[in-house]
Structures are given as C-alpha cells and as structure tokens.
Amino acid sequence: MRTVRVELGDRAYPIHIGEGLLVDSGGELLAAKGVLAGKSRALIVTNETVGPIYEARVVDALESAGVKQVDVVRLPDGEQYKTVRDLERVWDAAIEGRHGRDTTFVALGGGVVGDMCGFAASAYQRGVSFVQVPTSLMACVDSSVGGKTGVNRPGGKNMVGAFHQPTAVIVDTAALDTLPLRELASGIPEIVKYGLIRDAGLFEWLETGGGVEGILARDKAALAFAVQASCENKAAVVAADEREGGVRATLNLGHTFGHAIETSEGYGEWLHGEAVSAGTVMAAEMSCRLGWIDRALVDRTVKLFERAGTPVAPPRGMTAATFRDLMAVDKKVQDGKLRLVLLKGELGGCVVTGDFDPRVLDETLEFFCGK
C-alpha cells in the first residue's frame, strides 16, 4: 500500500492506494486507519451498478470497525442523475436512519457518486464527515481528491456544491477490474491533464507502450503508477490553493470547453472524461493558434487521446454560438470576462488567463464547429 497525503492543516487527509484494499481487506484497512473509530452510524452512498458488487464488503468493513448501524442508499447510475432531486434521497435516508452530526457518509462509486455524497455530507445537518472509496479511474485519479463536490443544473455543470474535504480516500485498484472499458478509458484524459499542466514526466510515461495501453489492459503496475502520480499532482495543487483562488484553476484544463459539451449534449450522453478529452484538444489548439505552444504538442496530445479512444473534437452539430453561451456561466468568469486554462511554453507549462485575443477563441470554435 502506498499513501499520499493531502496537506491541508486541520483538514489534511491520507489517500491510501493499493491492490485489494477494498476487495480483500477493506475492513481491516478502515479499522486500522481509525477513520471510523468510535462512529456509531455510517451511511454508504453508492449506485445501482456498483452497489451490488461492492457494498456488502464495505458494510462488513464498517461493522468490523465497530460501526453499530450501517445504512445504504443506492442512487441511479449516470451523470444525468447528478441532481438536487437525487441528493434529497441521500438526506432523507440519513434522517430516516436517525443519523446525527457524528455520522460518516461513505462514497462508494465513481465521480458522480463521490461528488453527490460529498455535497450531501457537507450540507446534512450543516456538515458531517465523509470518506471517498472511488471505483472508477476518473474518481481514483481526480474527483475523489480535493473536496470539490456538487451537482449539475440544467443551465450548467457543477453549478451547486461545496468545498468539503473527505477524511480519507481509499483507492483499491482491483475495483477497476469490473469497470467497463469506455469508463476506464474516460479516466485517461485527466491523467494527460496533469502531464500537460505540470508533470512532463507523467505525460512522457503515458506516451510509452506501458502507459496508455498499460492502463487500458488494466496492468496492475501501470494503474498503481498512474493513480499515485495523479494523486500526488492533485494533492500538491490542492494543498497550495484549496478554494481555487489561483493555481487550482489549472486543474480545469479543457473543462470549460468540456462542461459546455456535457451541458449541451445532455448530462450522461458524453462521459465527463470524454468531454474533457475533446475540450483539452480545443484548449491545446487555441494555445497553439495564440502562438503559445508548438504544433507538435497539440499533435502529441491528440495522439494520446486517439490511443485511449477518447474524442478529439466536439460533437457534430454543436455550434460555436452554443459554446460561447454555455461557457459564459463558467465558474472562472470574473466580472463578466471569460478566463481559460491554456498551455504556454514547454510541455508542463500553462496559464489561467482572460488576457487573450477573443478572435482566436472564435477562430478555434469555428475550426472545430464550422461557422
């Protein structure tokens, strides 16, 4: 087992990464780490796909850690259910089970479950603790770490939520064995992201045969390396800027374009990572057109996504006007001005800026979408 710490003072927490932590020894691990010591109640938040496979093991783990009452709420599976309406089911399950402020919620699932469970925990009785047990690659390498939680609105992705840090993240890479290939692949763009914004070595590792293909083949060493390297990058950025006042926004490379795609297509049509994949290509193309990076880096990025099998262009039929409209509600907008994460300089360099020629954004949108 390897452990990465997220250094956030009195909100610091560990990310435990290992093979079989949940499947083989979840109870032992949770108990040993004392995350749930002395808790009388816990509420597992999972979904209808993951729950039947793993929830019994987590219930056992919690009970063997001494938790007296373990309740489970299964949400429907998919981004289209990342809604306020489905959050209410979590809150009412907690009330029904008489959970108090000393309960712990446990997010067992992918990014949607983690984001919803975390926001539900942040608001239940004005705040209870929660643990992340990610079961998708997306969640293992990105969404389970850093405390961004929330739900979507029809008008925008993640428009309602909270910064609420988990008390621990338990990553069992064996859980990725049961993940459908499309979902596995959709985690890769977030790993590419860390490479592009700050970790040239990780990007270059992905380019090797053992990188992208190793992940897709579920090679244990490749998965462990990719998850650990990603968590180390994420932890370092979050520790430096928990509430996204500065550098944390760089983690949103490709996301402003990507969120527009998800909102436009209807949540759940494109997986989040697929939208980020296309969005990252768009951000790279725009950076190149601004003269900030070499064309070669755009090509290398496209090549990685092609090997992962994730999109390198937005959906057909999506217009430049739709992009402009939906990007105007991005959370990085300041004083009405759109700011974007763009690449600059060598591999690993980026900026968050509203200081670019707006015609280049228009050209980029028209390049991908037509006039």
Next chain:
Amino acid sequence: MRTVRVELGDRAYPIHIGEGLLVDSGGELLAAKGVLAGKSRALIVTNETVGPIYEARVVDALESAGVKQVDVVRLPDGEQYKTVRDLERVWDAAIEGRHGRDTTFVALGGGVVGDMCGFAASAYQRGVSFVQVPTSLMACVDSSVGGKTGVNRPGGKNMVGAFHQPTAVIVDTAALDTLPLRELASGIPEIVKYGLIRDAGLFEWLETGGGVEGILARDKAALAFAVQASCENKAAVVAADEREGGVRATLNLGHTFGHAIETSEGYGEWLHGEAVSAGTVMAAEMSCRLGWIDRALVDRTVKLFERAGTPVAPPRGMTAATFRDLMAVDKKVQDGKLRLVLLKGELGGCVVTGDFDPRVLDETLEFFCGK
C-alpha cells in the same frame, strides 16, 4: 446608527442597526460601507410579501453603489416554502443572469428568506458572498446573525444547510413598521432566550413596561435597544463557537421542543418563534422538575410570553410519543443520545447536557401532552 461587530477573524462582519437605513438611505449606507464596491452583479432574494414594499429601494441602493446588474428573485412567503425546491429557483435565477463567483446575494426578508438565501449563496458555484437585510423582528434579533443557513426536510427542521457567514447585516428598524403584529410578537421569544441563557439584565428589561409592550407598540427606542442587545449576545456567542462545538448550542434553548412542534404541525402553521415560545416553557418546566431552577423563574418566563401573546404550551393533540420521535433527529444528538439546553441556577445560567434523568423528560412531556 449603531454597529455591532461579529469577531470571526477573516470572516468578521458588521451589523449596522439604525432607523431608516434601508427606507431612507439604503443606497448611501451600502455604498459607504463598501460592501458591494466593485461588484458587477447582485441577486436580491426576497419574497412576495416583502419584495413589493422594499425591493425597489434595495435595487436603487445597489445601483447607486455601482453594481451594474441587479436581478431579483421573489420566493413564496412562509416556512412551508423553505424547501430545496424553492432553493433551486434561486440557483437558476443566478445562472440565468450569468452570475459568477464575484456576485453577491442579498437576503431581503425574514428568517426564511435569510436562511434560504444564505444556503443558496454558500452552494452557488461552491460559494459566493451574501448580505443580510432582515425585515422581521425574528431575523433582526437572531437568524440574520451567525451564518446558520438551510432549509427544512419533511423529516426535520433545518436538516440541510451550511455555516456561511454574511459579509454584512443591515438592520433598519423602520422596516418593522410594516410587519404584521403576530410576526412581530413571534420575535420576542428569541429575545427572552438571550435573557434566560446569559443576560439577566435583558430579561429584566423585557419585564418592565417599556420592554415587551414597548416592542409590541413598535417604540423606536425599545426596538433599537432589543435588537442591539440581542445582536451583542448573539455575536459574542457565535464569535466564541462558530460551528456549534460547544456554547453556541445554548442559543437553541427551547428549539429542540420547538422544532418538533413545527415539524409535527406542518411548517408554516406555527411561526418559528411561536414554537420556540412553547418549547422554552417546556425546557424551563423540565429544568424546574430536575430541581435545577426555581419555580419562580418558570412563572416569570410564562408571564413574559403571555404578555407577548405567544404560546406557553404545545399544540393540542400533539403527543409525548410524537415529541420523542421528532426530537430524536435533533442536531444536538450525539451517539444516539439526546442532549438538551436546560436552565440551571440563577437567571442567566444554562447547560447543554444529555446527563439528566430521562424519566423527567417523560414526565415533562406528559405534563404538557397527557399520557
């Protein structure tokens, strides 16, 4: 104008109290205080009763402070609308108006509007700032200060919310001129509360002819004194314990009984302050039965509420079993054990404890509700 500060480090804020601050000189005040300096957008959250009377003045105030875009969302009036469903209207109005993280929400109304606007602000784009402009006595003396925000669930009051401090509270006592008498009276139990838990002088002032009757007559000096004294008490307690780890729970005197009444009767049937009135009598009665206070203090408390015209007993037909069931989800429950705010010793003394003979709670409930 008088100003009370809530000392919370980098979240400290002022409570400005005055006659005509909103009605006569709101724009000047808001501008002078710089609360909205440099903001490009603001969203006023109000209700269908208060909005038509005051919102145009607040729009003017904001515009004269340099805010370029001011949007308004009017919610239906009443505790029964303090729901997740109505919160969604606030979030969608903000998205529709393209509000970014640099917006400010303005709560213009009573406790329901303030709690909802505050929670909406805490979650919109994971957190934007907000200002409280309370227009009910309840909100002026209690709910607008301290950052407790949230909404109700069918299973319990304020079960979902956040601790989110406003950046300023603007109390115009002239706004209380338009408040219906029943609502005015319902603010008095929260003032009595400060007297009982920590401010014997305030309790004794209420007992004078200029106290309760002064408030009911909307005497300007009486209102100003009551609001300022209440805010000073609230600010001191909140500064000592922002997240209710200890002493802040004392502000919930009568509220565990009261919330059970509100939930049982249906939100909006009894006003919050009316339920607190009956609940405070129940807490005082129980404290007396435990031998912790003199019977005389129970009688003095009942007398004050009789003069205010607020209830001194729970609703007919509400059973001891219903109280026990609903009180079991109180936010002060720890490890399954109910804790209550009870009076102890001289006027002004209280404790938060689960260490009482449970038969005395049963006796108290049966005294008020029958067997």
